[in-house]
Amino acid sequence: MKKQTKKQIRPKQTQQRPGKQSKLAPVAETRPKQYKAEGKLAGKAALITGGDSGIGKAVALLFAKEGADICIAYLSEQKDANDTKAEVEAFGRSCYLIKGDLGKEAHCKKVIDKAAKQFGKIDIVVNNAGLHWEADAIEDITTEQLMKTFHSDFFSYFWITKYAMQYLKKGSSIINTASVTAYRGSPKLIDYSATKGAIISFTRALAANLTPKGIRVNAVAPGPIWTPLISSSFDKKKVSEFGSDAPMKRAGMPNEVAPAFLFLACGDSSYISGQVIHPNGGEIING
Incomplete structure (x- = not known):
């Protein structure tokens, strides 16, 4: 057996972007934790972008x-989406899949x-889709990459929300996936961090705008979470050590983040809007 480095907490691995749930080692935990369901979202219809794997799947x-x-x-x-659909249906609920590039406004409307x-x-909108690419310096970030990152990771949130407004009503909830990088940055994810900062401001401004309509807008800012995005974005060494520098010395699992989304989607958070929840393994970011 090869000796592991001090920080290595999982096998070295990598895969092509956007990554597949089934190829992760260990597989990301997306199944809800064991507890008795209370029907907190009974009768609701939720749209979740990027819901085929990772955090989005756990939320679904x-x-x-x-x-x-x-x-x-x-x-x-497609396989990840089909697997998620089958697991949703196993809970006795309907699951509808829509494939395509959310970085295009026309597709968001569709x-x-x-x-x-x-x-x-549509009662609940979860804007969660996102991609990122590492760059050693700002000079290495092409305009093409910058625009692709913003189209995928921020503009899609804006467009999905804009076109959903005709269906949302009093009591509806919008939840945006931000990131710890919005608060502390990330030296090799400059453009990605910028989109997450934009999402925080978008969340706060939209919450204030929609308060008179009784529609709540909040965000979740995860820290290091073990998802296909990670194994498809970083080199093998970084993937093997991912999350080891968090206060809890590990990456979180998607099903450890999903309850934050449930709280913000249901009536338990009826007096909360414009806020951010931070499931990040104990990092204090004061935001």
């Missing part, structure tokens, strides 16, 4: 367990139109 499964029907918008990983037609309504 937890929402389904609590009674919501699920629409998942995803980029390209997603909303299809989701609303499928379920007759």
Whole structure:
């Protein structure tokens, strides 16, 4: 057996972007933790972008367990999407899949139109899709990469929300996936960190704008979470050590983040808007 480095906490691995759930070692834990469901989202319809794997999948499964029907918008990983659909349906809920590039405004509009037609309504929007690419210096970030990152990781949030507004009503909830990088930055993810900072400001401004309509807007800013995005974005050494520098000395699992989304989606958080929850393994970021 090869001796592991001090920080190595999982096998070295890498895969092509955007990554596949089934190829992770260990596989990311997305199943809801064991507890008795309370029907907190009974009768609700939720749209989750990037819901085929990782955090989005964990959110989809937890929402389904609590009674919501699920629409998942995803980029390209058909097997992951089909697996998630089957797991949602195992909770007795409907799951509708929409494949395509959310970095294109026309597709975002199509997603909303299809989701609303499928379920007759949209109660919850979870903007979660995202990609990132490492760069050693700002000079290495091309305009093409910058625009692709913003189209995928921020503009899609704006467009999905904009076109969903005609269906959202009093009591609806919008939840945006931000990141710890919005608060402390990341030296090799400059453009990605910038999108996450934009998401925080977007969340706060939109929350203030929609308060009179009774629509709440909040965000979740995860720290290091073990998802296919990680193994498809970094080199083998960094993947093997991912999360070891968190206060808890490990990366979190998607099903450790999903409860934050459930809390913000249901009536338990009825007096909360414009806020951010930080499941990040104990890092204090004062935001």
